[in-house]
Amino acid sequence: MERTFLMVKPDGVQRNLIGEIVSRFEKKGFQLVGGKLMNISQELAEEHYGEHKERPFFGELVDFITSGPVFAMVWEGENVIATARQMMGSTNPKDAAPGTIRGDFGITVGKNVIHGSDSPASAEREIGLFFKEEEKVEYNKLM
Ligand code: CMP
Numbered sequence: 138m139e140r141t142f143l144m145v146k147p148d149g150v151q152r153n154l155i156g157e158i159v160s161r162f163e164k165k166g167f168q169l170v171g172g173k174l175m176n177i178s179q180e181l182a183e184e185h186y187g188e189h190k191e192r193p194f195f196g197e198l199v200d201f202i203t204s205g206p207v208f209a210m211v212w213e214g215e216n217v218i219a220t221a222r223q224m225m226g227s228t229n230p231k232d233a234a235p236g237t238i239r240g241d242f243g244i245t246v247g248k249n250v251i252h253g254s255d256s257p258a259s260a261e262r263e264i265g266l267f268f269k270e271e272e273k274v275e276y277n278k279l280m
Contacts (some may be wrong), residue, residue: 138213138214138215139213139214139215139216139217139218139257139260140170140211140212140213140217140260140264141211141212141217141218141221141253141254141260141264142209142210142211142252142253142254142259142260142263142264142267143162143209143210143211143212143221143251143252143253143254144207144208144209144210144251144252144253144267145158145207145208145210145250145251146201146202146207146248146249146250146251146252147201147202147204147205147206147207148248148249148250149208149242149250149251150174150205150206150207150208151205152242152250154242154250155174155208157242158208158238158250158251159172159210161224161238162212162221162224165214165220165224166214167212167213167214167217167220167221168212168213168214168276169210169211169212170211170212170213170273170274170276171209171210171211171264171268171272171273171274172208172209172210172211173208173209173268173272174206174207174208175206175207175209176203176205176206176207177202177203177207178203179199179203181266181267182198182199182202182203183199184266185202185263185266185267186198186199186202194247197247198247201247201248209267209268211264211268211273218253218254218255218256218257218260221253222253222255223237224237224238225237225238225239225251225253226238226239226240226243227239227240228246228249229246229249230242230243230244230245230246230249230250231244231246238250238251239251
């Protein structure tokens, strides 16, 4: 079954949106297999956002993601990577449709409430960066 890495960013945590965001994915039918409130170190932030290293906003991105706690999650379900991205909406909240998380709660591209893996390869990499094996649960398959 497919898995993805999702993270409520510091702005979402500060604005008390963890419950709202978790609820949307639960109601959709996906299963939460890991979740933790944590502070991101400078090293982890630079590694996680490594592909953006040459972008002019890289410093701002790292400063923001390390500025306060995030809620990191692993979600499982059929086609969860693409569906979660649809539910999140466009990266820039000004282009995100109403009804999506960024469309409903975000205003600026930097503080866009949530991050989600964009491909199976990034999902695997990001889950590995943030979660140890024992931090992910197994559901009873008969449930
Ligand atoms: P995210 O999905 O976490 O992946 C990379 C992030 O870079 C993206 O969400 C945006 O929050 C951020 N980003 C993209 N463009 C800009 C920009 N021009 N200025 C600041 N942050 C940006």
